[in-house]
Amino acid sequence: MADESPRDVGVYVHVPFCERVCPYCDFAVVAAPDLSAEREARYVEGLLAELAARAPDFEGRSLASLYLGGGTPSLLTAESVARLVAAVRGAFGEPERSAQAPEITLEVNPSTVERERLPAFAQAGVNRLSVGVQSFDDDTLKRLGRAHRAEEAHATLAAARAARSAGIDAISVDLIFAAPGQGPAQLEADLQQLVDFAPEHVSAYALTVEEGTPFALAERRGQLAMPDEDDAASMMILLRRGLEAAGLPAYEISNYARPGFEAAHNRRYWQRRPVLGLGVSAWSTEVPGDTSPFGVRIHNERDVEPWRTRVMAGEPAPAEAREVLSQEVARGEAAFLALRTTAGLDSAAFEREFGAPPRGFWGSAIDEFCRAGLLREGAGGDLRLSERGVLLADPVFAAFVAPAGP
Ligand code: SF4
Incomplete structure (x- = not known):
């Protein structure tokens, strides 16, 4: 296992609800356009029960990062986010030096409801927002099947900027490139708008067509105009050079940051540090033990009801996969x-x-x-x-x- 000092832990919380399911998405998500208070409360209770059962496995570790991802965790109310943040912070010690205060990230999609909640999310303890802009071009967003349009992306970024005064220290923007019908010229326009906003962090992923998604079916039928490899490579070069020139050099193949704003939580995965994953389909990387010197990786079950039944009974979440890492794999x-x-x-x-x-x-x-x-x-x-x-x-x-x- 990677260097074990400092003795800390990152926590990932998966919230599977989305306004609608995008046709390229293969995450564990469920469409919940009008997430009811009851459905939300049931899921949050499950998360809290799972946290109570699993936190002892990471005993004695301080909280380095909390990442609320999904899905669309910003569909939760600020009260639910506050409960989760407080419970996770309470379950672990905090680093002694204030300079190492835990990074607490919330993924946000551009929509009116979520936008209005940003100050309350900050008051709940969130100090970093990751905004799923994906593109500033309406045609590209439409072809991606996204629920929002460019105007909403701009409005959400403006609201995120305004929430800085409530405690948001960093804003990350998610971008997709090599999307259907997209060429370097359109990406250049996206890049310009991104640079104008001046975020601290950018995650930019080339679209990949995953088996079992509507996009995979459309590609088989010849209905998806994906950029060729040369165009995809040109777009990646364009992004790397453009973001570097704007003061956000790449620090990982898909991630860019102003120096000092690299994502603490994401880094844990690249450095193979312990992560406690909560919720459906969450991954955990357990602390190495006597019988597992390179750690154990657990992938929670994807479906909500079997997961909830087990965690509410105080049992470990059902695992889709559990692997004791061999030295060769590690x-x-x-x-x-x-x-x-x-x-x-x-x-x-x-x-x-x-x-x-x-x-x-x-x-x-x-x-x-x-x-x-x-x-x-x-x-x-x-x-x-x-x-x-x-x-x-x-x-x-x-x-x-x-x-x-x-
Ligand atoms: S918003 Fe994100 S997580 Fe939700 S369906 Fe779309 S791509 Fe998947």
Whole structure:
């Protein structure tokens, strides 16, 4: 397992409700256009019961971050968010130095109801908003099947900015690129509007068509005009250069931040630090133990009712998957997750954990990717993706997570 100091924990809370289900989405979500108070209360009670049952597994750890994601957690009332924030903060100690106050993020979609709640969310303890803008172009939003339009995105960003006085320290904006019908010129217009808003953080993901979604069906029928690989690569370069020029350099393959505003919670996943996941389909990364020196990963069941029945009875949530990580799996993940970041893979730290430097496991793959100009190797064996490697990262990652050769 990665370096265990400081002894802290991140908490992820999954809220599955969305105004409607977007046709590209494969998260655990349910359409709840008019989320009733009763349905909301039942779900929140389940989360609180699961927290009470699971927090002892992370005993003695301080809370580094809380991330309320989904789904659309901003469909919850401020009272529900306040209950959740208070319960999570109460379940763990807080870091001693105030400079390390926990990062508490709430994902927000642009809609009138959620916009009006932003100051109350801040008063509930939320100090970071992640706004699901996705695009500032109405045609692109329509093709993505999103419920909002550009005007609402702008209004929500303005409300988020106004909520700074209530305690919001950072605003992150989510963008999708390489969307159906989108080309570099349209993305450039999105980028300009994004830069004009000047967020502290941006997450930008190329759209991927996931099996089982309406988009996958439309693609099979030839009804989805996806950009070709060259256009998708041009868009990624455009984003990286444009955001860097605006003072938000990439610090991970899909994430950009003003220095000092990198997402503490997301970093936990790339650094393989313990995370307690609550709610349907949430992932947990457990603290390593005597029988699991590389930790355990648990993926909660996706359906609300079986999950709720079990957690309300004080039992562990039903797991869709539970994996005691082997050293082989852990070292592959350590390599590929570190390579996602611009800091790259620290060879000495890797050797301390796994007994040999990366070359000891993947020497020929490293040579091959360095020759191809996808990887750069430092004098001490540190590795990072080259600019070209960022565009062609999948085969590099695959080589590290595949079983090591004899
Ligand atoms: S709003 Fe986000 S989580 Fe909800 S359906 Fe759309 S993509 Fe999925």
